[in-house]
Amino acid sequence: MTISRFIASAVLLLSSAQLHAFEFKTVAPNVAILYDAPSTKGGKLFVAPRGMPVQVVLTYGDWVKVRDATGDLAWLEQRSLSARRNVVVRTPNAKVRAAADDAAPLLMTADKGVVLELLDPQPASWIRVRHRDGITGYIKMVDAWGI
Known part of the structure; x- marks a missing residue:
């Protein structure tokens, strides 16, 4: 009974850690x-x-x-x-677009390592960002680290 209780506790702990x-x-x-x-x-x-x-x-x-x-x-x-949130571009030539759509106009291309301010911290397939030069647009979440 003690071993099964231990295993159940470990599973509960691991599953709750993944929810955070x-x-x-x-x-x-x-x-x-x-x-x-x-x-x-x-x-x-x-x-x-x-x-x-x-x-x-x-x-x-x-x-x-x-x-x-x-x-x-x-x-x-x-x-x-x-607490201010930034992300860093993790892929070369990441596209920042005017809307969260591959067909939206291209605003800029960001090199790997460029830091962008995160404007909307809600993760989705696209995130809204701002470059230090003031360009505001959307980048694919997979192209950025810090979400």
């Missing part, structure tokens, strides 16, 4: 140093530019463990993050 949406934030307002441990005494791994989207994996006091678009994990101070 990923939490994404943005490095702001300045650059942030990413560390290998939740302390300024930890090894410095990387300097994250302002506006870089990150996925929050774990919060530990004033520190947050995050994942970047390449899948790397690191720690940074929670005060270095903003």
Whole structure:
């Protein structure tokens, strides 16, 4: 009976974890140093530019463990993050269109690694974004990371 109870608890825990949406934030307002441990005494791994989207994996006091678009994990101070949402283009020559349709007029082509502001955080097959130059349009969700 104990083993079956353990297995049932594990299945319930795993299934409930999948129901939670990923939490994404943005490095702001300045650059942030990413560390290998939740302390300024930890090894410095990387300097994250302002506006870089990150996925929050774990919060530990004033520190947050995050994942970047390449899948790397690191720690940074929670005060270095903003609730503002950005995405990063993950495919070369991603098309930003005037409407959420492949036939809509092309507004711009974004190179891989370009950061775009996420205007509508509701995931769908297309997401509404804005380039820092002010161009606002739609990009396919599969072409962006940070949703």
